[in-house]
């Protein structure tokens with residue numbers, strides 16, 4: 001996982017769950033396992049369940065497994081908390097696939113209890129020490145997380161799969177997480193990401209978002225930026241393990257590692273993204289450069305041409321070494337080349353590895369926009385990327401959009417290169 005995990009000191013100690021169970025509680029059987037994800041069958045019952053979200057769950061299981069294998073204290077129980085569990089599919093997969101010693105599945109709706117319990121009850125085998133391997137509760141997520149923190153019960157992985165914005169749960173999730181642990185944060189707040197609710201994004205994420213041509217990357221950066229800010233306020237910092245945009249929903253997900261101590265990261269990777277509507281160029285500015293925001297393009301952009309969004313995360317969206325390990329694990333488990341809902345993990349993870357190139361700035365350029373500005377027919381995306389690389393620039397596809405190019409090449413040079421490709425044909 002992110003290299004910091006090897007060096008952090010874990011001063012939040014592991015706990016053995018002292019949970020009370022009502023004797024004689026039995027799950028309703030037989031289980032109607034009508035669905036399956038990567039070989040784990042379960043019953044979604046009446047819970048909110050999206051099969052489209054399976055790749056997001058695959059990524060979480062891969063990252064959690066690697067985190068379990070790499071953690072500093074392998075003898076302590078590996079504990080996962082799924083605070084908005086729906087049918088319990090995530091908790092089930094953390095148990096069955098990520099090798100969790102214990103999962104806590106919680107959903108505010110107690111109507112879901114029979115289905116969650118039925119799904120998890122296959123793991124009811126009491127281990128030799130008599131500890132249960134799962135518990136189901138029906139509390140508000142904030143209350144559950146706060147109670148765990150007050151009882152000093154810290155988890156290795158906390159999954160917050162909320163409707164809308166997850167921002168209100170981030171701080172409580174970090175408080176209940178072991179240092180070095182992983183928080184899997186999900187937001188479906190696309191209105192904020194697209195700049196339709198600047199005031200809303202300001203109150204949720206502390207970021208004023210306005211429309212720019214790459215709103216879904218902004219959605220991820222807003223999410224990670226909000227987490228970075230919350231971590232910094234608690235005296236920690238975060239490292240994104242991976243971030244993932246899925247168009248159904250749309251959904252923004254980020255797996256972040258909570259790391260010990262404040263670092264410079266919050267100032268290095270927390271700032272403003274500026275897009276010039278006039279020339280199409282994107283730039284980033286730190287807090288210390290706020291008075292200097294300008295484009296300086298040949299189109300003589302004035303202040304009204306420049307859209308400033310932020311503050312948000314301007315650093316890498318993924319940790320390349322973690323993603324490489326996740327890909328290796330996916331290959332080992334036979335998950336890499338088989339599709340879950342049309343997503344091939346190998347292709348997705350390969351693109352994420354390329355996106356992790358530290359030379360790549362935030363944002364992307366749609367290749368049809370380059371063609372429009374160059375006044376030529378769109379060159380093939382692959383050809384444009386190869387030409388940019390031949391010219392010495394970093395360039396790759398983005399997992400966020402099929403027609404998106406991430407590059408550190410200025411847009412004026414992209415336009416020239418697109419014209420040259422067309423002239424050669």
Ligand SMILES: C[S@@+](CC[C@H](N)C(=O)[O-])C[C@H]1O[C@@H](n2cnc3c(N)ncnc32)[C@H](O)[C@@H]1O
Pocket residue numbers: 047048049050053083084085086087088089090106107108109139140141142161162163
């Ligand atoms: C997006 S669904 C979860 C889906 C599930 N994690 C999955 O992967 O299929 C969100 C769930 O959060 C629950 N929920 C909403 N607000 C909550 C809150 N404040 N505390 C706990 N659960 C909540 C809802 O009942 C719903 O089941």
